[in-house]
Amino acid sequence: MDESVISRIEAIVGKDGYSVDSAELYTYGFDASIFHRTPDMVVQPRTVEQVSEIMKVANAERIPVVPRGAGTGLCGSAVPIKGGIVMDMSRMNKILNISVGDLWVDVQAGCVYNALNDAIGKLGFFFPCSPGSAEAATIGGMVSANASGMKAVKYGATRDFVLGLTFVKADGEIVRAGTHTIKDSSGYQLARLLCGSEGTLGVITDVTLKLATKPKTSASALVSFKTIYDAGRFVSAVMAKPLIPASCELMDKVSIDAVNKALNNPLPDCEALCIIEVDGEPEQVERDLKTVAEIAETIGATSVTPTHDKKQIAAWTAARKSVMTALSALKPGYSSVSLADDMGVPVSKIPDAVTRYQEIADKYRVTVATYGHAADGNLHTKMLLNPLDKDEWDRGVAAVSEIFDETIKLGGTVTGEHGVGISKAPDFQKERKTELSSIRAIKAAMDPNNILNPGKLEQWEGSILTNLRYPCKEYM
Numbered sequence: 001m002d003e004s005v006i007s008r009i010e011a012i013v014g015k016d017g018y019s020v021d022s023a024e025l026y027t028y029g030f031d032a033s034i035f036h037r038t039p040d041m042v043v044q045p046r047t048v049e050q051v052s053e054i055m056k057v058a059n060a061e062r063i064p065v066v067p068r069g070a071g072t073g074l075c076g077s078a079v080p081i082k083g084g085i086v087m088d089m090s091r092m093n094k095i096l097n098i099s100v101g102d103l104w105v106d107v108q109a110g111c112v113y114n115a116l117n118d119a120i121g122k123l124g125f126f127f128p129c130s131p132g133s134a135e136a137a138t139i140g141g142m143v144s145a146n147a148s149g150m151k152a153v154k155y156g157a158t159r160d161f162v163l164g165l166t167f168v169k170a171d172g173e174i175v176r177a178g179t180h181t182i183k184d185s186s187g188y189q190l191a192r193l194l195c196g197s198e199g200t201l202g203v204i205t206d207v208t209l210k211l212a213t214k215p216k217t218s219a220s221a222l223v224s225f226k227t228i229y230d231a232g233r234f235v236s237a238v239m240a241k242p243l244i245p246a247s248c249e250l251m252d253k254v255s256i257d258a259v260n261k262a263l264n265n266p267l268p269d270c271e272a273l274c275i276i277e278v279d280g281e282p283e284q285v286e287r288d289l290k291t292v293a294e295i296a297e298t299i300g301a302t303s304v305t306p307t308h309d310k311k312q313i314a315a316w317t318a319a320r321k322s323v324m325t326a327l328s329a330l331k332p333g334y335s336s337v338s339l340a341d342d343m344g345v346p347v348s349k350i351p352d353a354v355t356r357y358q359e360i361a362d363k364y365r366v367t368v369a370t371y372g373h374a375a376d377g378n379l380h381t382k383m384l385l386n387p388l389d390k391d392e393w394d395r396g397v398a399a400v401s402e403i404f405d406e407t408i409k410l411g412g413t414v415t416g417e418h419g420v421g422i423s424k425a426p427d428f429q430k431e432r433k434t435e436l437s438s439i440r441a442i443k444a445a446m447d448p449n450n451i452l453n454p455g456k457l458e459q460w461e462g463s464i465l466t467n468l469r470y471p472c473k474e475y476m
C-alpha cells in the first residue's frame, strides 16, 4: 500500500485503527468460504465519520474497499478478490437505543447477533433470524447477505426486520435511509436495496430493526422416514394443512450418518428425518403437535417422537447444526466444502429437488449431504471433496452447475440465505438475467469508480475455480 495512503488513513483512525502487517493481512484474506486473497490494508473504524473519511481517500485513489463483519460468509463475499482495503466493522458494535413501545432497536453494524438477542431477550423480544453462526455473525453482515435461519418460515428473513439504516456511499456521503416506523410508503425503499447488496453499494454503519415478541412456549418432534422423498412430502403436507411451524429441519441419510459418527449417535438410524418445532400459546402448541403426528402417519413416517424436554430439543438442534463440520469427519482426507450450499425452491418442489440432487451427485461420483430449513424451501447441499485433487473440484463444480440448473428449472433461487459472493456468481447471473442491466445501472450510479467489493455478483467473469484456499496448485 502506498505510503501516502497509509499516512492519510492513520490520520483518520490512529495507529491502532489499521494494519499492514503481513501476517494479519493474510488472516483477513479468508472468510468461511473456499476462497482466499490477501488484502493490502485492514482498517477498523470506530465512527461513521471515520468510515466516511476512509471512503473519500479510497475513492480518490481508486482503491477497492471490502466491508467485513465477522467473516463467517460461506460464498466468498468478504474475500478481497481485487486486493485493497478490508474494512473490519467489528469495533462499531454498540446497541444504541431500544424502544420497546415503538418495537424497534437501533444497533451498530458490527454488533454480534447473539449480543443483540441477549439484550432484547431480557425485555421479552427477539430478532428471530438466527443463523447457524449466531455466536459470531454481525448485524451488518446479516443485512448485507439478507441472512436468516431455521425460523424464517414463520418469522421471515433479515430484510423483513429492517426499518431503516445508515450507510456510507463510495464517495464518502453519509445516507440515512428508511424510518423508525413499522409502516413506510415513502418512495423508493433504499434501506431494502442495501439488504443483500453484499458490500457492493455502501458500508452500513447502523441499522434500525423491528422487534418480534417471544412466543410463550414451544415444543418439537423428530419424525423419521423410509425415503428422502417422503420427508419432502411431509414438509409440503404440513405447510399445505395449513400449519406454519417455527422451524422444520430436514436431514438426509448422508447427513444423519455423518452426525451419528462424529457425535456418538444422537439421531435415529434412518433414511431421512425432520425435526419440526411449533411455538405459540400452550394450547396451540399441543394442537399443532397432534396435527404434525397425524400428517406424519398419513405420509407413512417410520417414527414420530414429540417432546417438550428442552435438553432433548437442544441435543437435536446441536446435532443438526453440526452437519457441516461432522461431514468432514466422514472420510479421511476429505473436506466438506461450500459449493452449491443453500438453494431455495418452492416448498411443493422439495421432494423433486432432493431426489434430483442425489441423482446428480451419483452421476458425478461426488458425496453430497442434503439438509436444511425445508419448510421455507431452503436446502443445503454440502459436498465432500478431496480438496487437493483437481479432478474432484472439476467434478464437484460440474455437479453444482447441474444442481443450480435444476433448482432454477423448479422455480427456485441459487441462494436462499448465504448470498452470492463468488461461488454462486455465474449461476446468479443465469437466474437473474433479465435484472442484470438494472443491477449494473444501480451499481454504476452508487459506485461510479467501482471500488466497493469489486468483481463480485454481476461483475464476476469466468470459472469459480480460482483463488482457492486449499493447496490445489491448479486453482490457487
Ligand SMILES: Cc1cc2nc3c(=O)[nH]c(=O)nc-3n(C[C@H](O)[C@H](O)[C@H](O)COP(=O)(O)OP(=O)(O)OC[C@H]3O[C@@H](n4cnc5c(N)ncnc54)[C@H](O)[C@@H]3O)c2cc1C
Pocket: 031, 032, 066, 067, 068, 069, 070, 071, 072, 073, 074, 077, 078, 089, 109, 110, 130, 131, 132, 133, 136, 137, 138, 139, 140, 141, 142, 143, 144, 145, 146, 147, 148, 149, 150, 197, 198, 199, 200, 202, 203, 204, 205, 324, 417, 418, 419, 453
Ligand atoms: C457455521 C456457519 C453457519 C451458518 N449458518 C447460517 C444460517 O443459518 N443462515 C444464514 O443466513 N447464514 C449462515 N451462515 C453464513 C453467514 O454466517 C451469514 O451470511 C452472516 O450473515 C455473515 O455475517 P458476517 O458478519 O460474518 O459477515 P461477513 O462474512 O463478514 O460479510 C458478509 C457480506 O456482507 C458484507 N458486509 C459485512 N458487513 C458489512 C457492512 N457493515 N456494510 C456493508 N457490507 C457489509 C461483506 O462485504 C460481505 O459481502 C453460516 C456460516 C457459518 C460459518
